Amino acid sequence: MSLAEYGFNVDNGYLEGLLRGFRSGILNKTEYLNLVQCETIDDLKLQLQATDYGNFLQNEPSPIAVSVIDEKLRSRLVVEFRHFRNHAVEPLSTFLDYITYSYMIDNIILLITGTLRQRQIAELRNKCHPLGSFAEMESVNIASTPADLYNAVLVDTPLANYFKSCITQTDLDEVNIEIIRNSLYKAYIEDFYQFCQNIGGATADVMGTILAFEADRRAFIITINSFGTELTADDREKLYPSCGKLYPYGLHQLAKCEDYEQVRQVAETYPEYASIFAGAGNNPGEKTLEDRFFEREVQINMLSFMQQFHFGIFYSYIRLKEQESRNIVWIAECIAQRHRTKIDNYIPIF
Amino acid sequence: SSPCSACVTSMYFRIARYKYYPYQRNTYVIGRQSIIIDFITRYTPNTRFTVPAREMGSILRSEEMMLLQLLLQSDSAYACVRELGEVGKVEFKDLNAEVSAFQRKFVNELRRCDEMERMLRFFVSELEKAGIPIAEPPLNCQAPDPHHLIDLETLFSNDEESLKQLNANQESLRKNLLDLKELKHILDKAQTFFQEGEEVLAEAFVQQQTTAGVVGGAGGGAPAMELRSTDVEAAAAETKFTFLIGVVPTENLLVFTRVLWRVCRGNVFVKHAQIEEPLEDPITGNPVVKSVFILFFQGEQLNARIKKLCDGFRATLYVCPESGPERRQVRDQVGVRIGEVESVLRNTTNVKDVALGKIAQSVEEWQQKVKKIKAIYHAMNMFNLDMGHQSLVAECWCPVRDFQAVQEALNRGTHLSGSPVSAIVNRISTPETPPTYYKVNKFTSGFQAIVESYGVASYRELNPTPYAIVTFPFLFGVMFGDIGHGLMMLILACVLIGFEKKLAKTKEGGEFLSIIFSGRYLLLLMGLFSVYTGIIYNTLYSRTTNVFGSAWRPYY
Numbered sequence: 040m041s042l043a044e045y046g047f048n049v050d051n052g053y054l055e056g057l058l059r060g061f062r063s064g065i066l067n068k069t070e071y072l073n074l075v076q077c078e079t080i081d082d083l084k085l086q087l088q089a090t091d092y093g094n095f096l097q098n099e100p101s102p103i104a105v106s107v108i109d110e111k112l113r114s115r116l117v118v119e120f121r122h123f124r125n126h127a128v129e130p131l132s133t134f135l136d137y138i139t140y141s142y143m144i145d146n147i148i149l150l151i152t153g154t155l156r157q158r159q160i161a162e163l164r165n166k167c168h169p170l171g172s173f174a175e176m177e178s179v180n181i182a183s184t185p186a187d188l189y190n191a192v193l194v195d196t197p198l199a200n201y202f203k204s205c206i207t208q209t210d211l212d213e214v215n216i217e218i219i220r221n222s223l224y225k226a227y228i229e230d231f232y233q234f235c236q237n238i239g240g241a242t243a244d245v246m247g248t249i250l251a252f253e254a255d256r257r258a259f260i261i262t263i264n265s266f267g268t269e270l271t272a273d274d275r276e277k278l279y280p281s282c283g284k285l286y287p288y289g290l291h292q293l294a295k296c297e298d299y300e301q302v303r304q305v306a307e308t309y310p311e312y313a314s315i316f317a318g319a320g321n322n323p324g325e326k327t328l329e330d331r332f333f334e335r336e337v338q339i340n341m342l343s344f345m346q347q348f349h350f351g352i353f354y355s356y357i358r359l360k361e362q363e364s365r366n367i368v369w370i371a372e373c374i375a376q377r378h379r380t381k382i383d384n385y386i387p388i389f
Numbered sequence: 390s391s392p393c394s395a396c397v398t399s400m401y402f403r404i405a406r407y408k409y410y411p412y413q414r415n416t417y418v419i420g421r422q423s424i425i426i427d428f429i430t431r432y433t434p435n436t437r438f439t440v441p442a443r444e445m446g447s448i449l450r451s452e453e454m455m456l457l458q459l460l461l462q463s464d465s466a467y468a469c470v471r472e473l474g475e476v477g478k479v480e481f482k483d484l485n486a487e488v489s490a491f492q493r494k495f496v497n498e499l500r501r502c503d504e505m506e507r508m509l510r511f512f513v514s515e516l517e518k519a520g521i522p523i524a525e526p527p528l529n530c531q532a533p534d535p536h537h538l539i540d541l542e543t544l545f546s547n548d549e550e551s552l553k554q555l556n557a558n559q560e561s562l563r564k565n566l567l568d569l570k571e572l573k574h575i576l577d578k579a580q581t582f583f584q585e586g587e588e589v590l591a592e593a594f595v596q597q598q599t600t601a602g603v604v605g606g607a608g609g610g611a612p613a614m615e616l617r618s619t620d621v622e623a624a625a626a627e628t629k630f631t632f633l634i635g636v637v638p639t640e641n642l643l644v645f646t647r648v649l650w651r652v653c654r655g656n657v658f659v660k661h662a663q664i665e666e667p668l669e670d671p672i673t674g675n676p677v678v679k680s681v682f683i684l685f686f687q688g689e690q691l692n693a694r695i696k697k698l699c700d701g702f703r704a705t706l707y708v709c710p711e712s713g714p715e716r717r718q719v720r721d722q723v724g725v726r727i728g729e730v731e732s733v734l735r736n737t738t739n740v741k742d743v744a745l746g747k748i749a750q751s752v753e754e755w756q757q758k759v760k761k762i763k764a765i766y767h768a769m770n771m772f773n774l775d776m777g778h779q780s781l782v783a784e785c786w787c788p789v790r791d792f793q794a795v796q797e798a799l800n801r802g803t804h805l806s807g808s809p810v811s812a813i814v815n816r817i818s819t820p821e822t823p824p825t826y827y828k829v830n831k832f833t834s835g836f837q838a839i840v841e842s843y844g845v846a847s848y849r850e851l852n853p854t855p856y857a858i859v860t861f862p863f864l865f866g867v868m869f870g871d872i873g874h875g876l877m878m879l880i881l882a883c884v885l886i887g888f889e890k891k892l893a894k895t896k897e898g899g900e901f902l903s904i905i906f907s908g909r910y911l912l913l914l915m916g917l918f919s920v921y922t923g924i925i926y927n928t929l930y931s932r933t934t935n936v937f938g939s940a941w942r943p944y945y
Contacts, residue, residue: 073489081500082491098507101500160700174644177701181652181694191652195644 043240047348050128055347058356061119062344064091065363067389074370075382080105083371105371112364116357117169123353130238134350136197137231138357142171143198144227147179148220151188154180155212185219201226214269221261221278228254232282238350245343245351252339254283255312256332262293262302263328284309311335326384333386337362341388359388448833450849452788454823456482457795459783460813462803466772466781469802469812470765471532476798479785480824483771493770498535501542502763508545509759512752515552518674521745525894526753532761534806541755548748555741562734563671569727571636572707574664575681576720579634579709582660582683589658589685631692632685637704639663639678645702649684652694658685784817786824822848835911836861862911866918873930875919882912 048055066074070090077083080103084096095111096103124135146167153163160177167176175192182188189202201223228250235246258279265275276294279285285293292305306312315335319328326334340355366385373382457479461469473479485493516523533541637645646659660683667676682704684695699706710716772781787795799812825848829837836858846852869875885892886909893906905912927933 076489077491085491097503098510100507101504160697174641175648175701178648178652178698180701181697191648194651195647 044348051131051350054123054126054131055352058123058352059344061091062352062356062359065359065388066090066366068387071366071370071385071387074367077370077374080108080371080375083108083374087367105368105375108371109364109368112367113169116360116364119360120170120357131350131353133234134238134242135353137227137234138354139170140197140227140231141224142168143173143176143196144171144201144220144223146171146176147193147198147223148216150176150179151182152213152216155216185215198223198227200230218270218274218278221257224257225278225280228257228280229282235350241346241349242351245346245349246354249339249343249351249354251283252336254280255285255289256336258283258285258290258293259302259306259312259328260332262296263299266298284311330384330386333362337386337388362386363388448827448829448855449852451825451827451846451852452790453849454786454826455789455792456817456819456821456823457785457787457792458815458817459785459799460775460815461772461781461783462808462810462812463779463781465803465806465808465810465812466769467535467765468806469799470768471761472798472802472805473795474761474764474768475531476791476794478791478794479787481768481771482784482786484773484782484784485771494774495766495770498538498766499763499770501538502759502766505542505545505759506756506763508549509752509756511549512552512748513756515556516745516749516752519742519745521742521749523753524750526757530754530757530761532758532765538762541758545755548744551744552741555737555744559734559737559741560671562730562737563669563674566727566730566734567668567671568705569723569730570668571664571679571681571705573720573723573727575634575636575707575709576716576723578662578681579683579716580713581662582634582681583711585660630685630687632683633692633695633699633706634681634683634709635699635704635706636664636679636681637699637702639680641702641704642680642682645698645704646682648702649695649698652698653686653691656686656688656691657695659683786826788826788828824848825850827852827854832910833858835908839911858914862914862918865915866920866922869915869919870922870926871928871931872920872923872934875916875921875923877916878912878919879916882909882916885909886913 070086073086073089074083077086081101084103087096088094092115095115096108099107099111120135120138124132127135149166150160150163153166154160160180164177173196175196178192179188182191185202185205189199189205193199193202203226205219205222232247232250232254235250236243261275261278272294276290279290279293281287281290289305289309293302296302296305303316306316315331316328318325319331321327336358340358343349343351343355366387369385370382373379459469490496513523642661646661649657649659661680663678663680667678669675670677686692686695696706710719768783769781772783775782796814799814803811825845827833827837833854837854839861840852840854840857866875885906889906889909898906923929924936927936
């Protein structure tokens with residue numbers, strides 16, 4: 040009998056209660072139906088006032104642009120996350136920090152790409168995700184090689200450990216940036232997985248499922264995106280995270296795939312992924328593969344709320360809120376551009 | 390003739406209902422339109438409605454309510470609803486309940502009101518930032534007519550534009566001032582920096598010389614070699630040490646120096662000193678603590694990298710002359726410029742304060758007006774559009790006692806809007822239970838609120854409030870029971886009631902004190918009963934007192 044459940048509420052009871060309160064404010068099917076029926080963005084704003092979002096758009100001068108809505112949704116999530124992080128103690132505080140590392144990786148890659156294309160640091164700063172901001176972030180633009188980047192900027196950040204596999208690259212250019220991104224992410228997700236297993240209990244269980252799915256999804260997407268590029272099979276295999284269900288045999292077979300059909304055959308040997316690949320495609324009436332992956336992610340994240348006294352709910356809440364932001368922005372775009380045929384392609388959560 | 394046919398059918402309805410619901414008295418039959426007008430102008434309610442005394446509402450039972458159907462002409466509808474709102478005695482039924490909020494008729498006007506409210510909120514936040522007190526609103530702000538709505542809108546948007554312009558000007562001036570102030574601090578601190586920098590360079594120079602073996606045997610005891618500044622400057626020119634001087638927020642300073650050290654692989658000399666007074670951030674106006682830093686390094690490549698790094702950490706670099714007299718000259722110039730910019734800034738702030746002062750006079754009044762306009766349009770959204778979109782049909786509950794007031798309000802509305810046809814009032818009988826309405830005064834309202842927190846009685850049911858007025862404070866007194874403390878409560882309540890007119894106006898004190906203030910009559914009664922039970926308990930400030938002596942008599 041694990042003793043974690045008895046002591047969990049001492050440190051984390053308030054935050055879990057608060058989080059479950061926020062979770063019950065996530066939009067449900069009827070609210071999405073109301074949103075879809077809106078004719079203009081002002082109607083959308085009126086409908087959102089009746090939800091948990093309340094008056095978050097009330098000080099924006101009309102007409103409201105969709106980018107403003109996106110920004111406000113994101114800043115709402117950031118405020119909630121900051122509150123959680125400020126009130127958390129170990130091990131929850133490290134757990135929440137791990138969640139921010141993925142945004143840090145995205146920010147770094149964004150800044151490097153932007154610098155390569157000669158953009159100004161000020162406009163790049165606005166595009167960075169606020170959850171992944173750290174003090175040395177903006178100085179990545181001075182680095183020209185990964186070794187430089189590591190020595191100058193990243194060695195003091197928590198991402199230092201993830202860089203060991205990337206330093207062999209010679210120069211920072213477009214193709215190598217993607218390889219760096221994926222190697223960083225692989226190291227990060229394996230580290231996160233190990234951390235959750237060390238916590239043990241329900242957290243290890245729930246997060247293990249979630250991170251395994253994330254790892255496998257990454258493997259599939261990397262494989263599919265690398266068709267037609269000069270990425271060799273060996274290089275590709277080095278980028279696959281090893282904490283998923285596909286490890287080791289599935290990953291080995293994926294590395295040998297040359298086209299989409301072979302990938303699908305590999306997926307069919309695993310029952311969970313077979314159902315995702317079945318029926319996915321780019322024809323009208325079918326959902327794209329990305330959409331099906333999003334759906335499965337939403338399902339897994341919803342299930343994490345069924346258990347209590349674990350940290351997985353924090354991760355799941357952030358993922359679900361991001362999905363909800365994507366949904367609202369999709370609906371807003373469809374309304375703003377008056378292209379309502381695909382407006383129902385959002386992914387309902389509850 | 391179309392209203393006539395509607396009336397005839399409704400007449401049939403009512404007669405049919407009369408058959409099945411014989412207890413619905415006080416229905417009056419409506420004939421043709423001329424009779425209606427005749428009816429309304431000739432008959433006063435009191436002669437028509439014989440309201441028996443026992444049917445009058447009181448605090449013991451809720452008021453008798455009736456369901457009215459109003460037929461309002463489109464041009465006079467707004468004015469009539471406004472007058473009804475000022476009277477405040479009707480509750481409109483939502484006839485468009487199945488229609489969603491943004492498909493109703495007056496959605497556009499409501500959106501415009503929301504826009505105006507946003508602009509008013511902006512004004513209030515600007516007034517708070519500038520610290521200008523907001524004037525009290527006049528007692529009765531009537532909502533303006535619909536065609537005045539546009540005037541208000543243009544007024545607000547003009548004011549908002551000019552305020553935004555003034556804000557932008559102020560921001561740029563502040564930024565200018567910040568740059569000048571930073572430069573001033575840099576020039577002040579540069580003297581100490583250069584001296585220390587020179588010492589370090591001198592040491593490096595000495596080391597170079599000794600390792601190169603240039604120092605000849607010019608006499609023992611040479612370690613205390615006198616170095617003149619010209620030597621050092623020559624050395625500096627020879628070895629090409631470049632320096633960069635700038636200002637960075639202190640919170641970034643540590644990370645900045647660390648990253649700098651890493652980037653230059655240790656080949657940089659950094660010196661920093663904090664600026665004592667916090668500088669004002671131009672956009673938010675918050676004070677930010679900053680530090681001056683100076684870097685000495687060699688090489689052109691490092692120069693480019695360090696400049697990019699400074700960009701990333703929001704450190705601003707400045708040009709500073711090397712020699713002392715030049716620095717003093719620039720310092721004086723900067724001082725003069727700071728004075729100029731500050732005076733321009735003061736002028737701008739004055740202009741802005743004048744504009745804000747004008748707005749502060751009327752912003753509360755505007756807010757109330759906009760709220761009333763919104764309420765009117767919300768009410769009008771509940772009405773049904775009659776055939777031909779000529780008139781609006783509304784249904785509302787109204788206390789029987791206040792029918793006269795409603796009637797007069799409608800007449801005023803039609804008169805003010807200049808419409809030829811007056812509004813038509815029908816009474817509808819309905820099997821629906823009317824809402825419960827109590828006529829409370831300032832004394833009974835507190836107790837009524839407490840009773841209603843347990844649940845609202847149904848229509849014309851016995852109201853527990855009159856009993857609660859006595860029992861609730863009595864039970865409190867039984868539990869409290871102290872003459873002294875009860876007296877204190879009593880005195881507090883009397884003070885609150887004595888100054889209630891003045892205290893009702895002040896908004897400060899927060900929520901807690903306003904709760905106490907709104908319960909002052911409750912406090913009065915609780916205090917009274919506490920004193921009473923205190924006398925029975927013989928307790929004064931938790932000490933027993935012997936007032937009446939013992940009531941025991943020996944009977945033997």
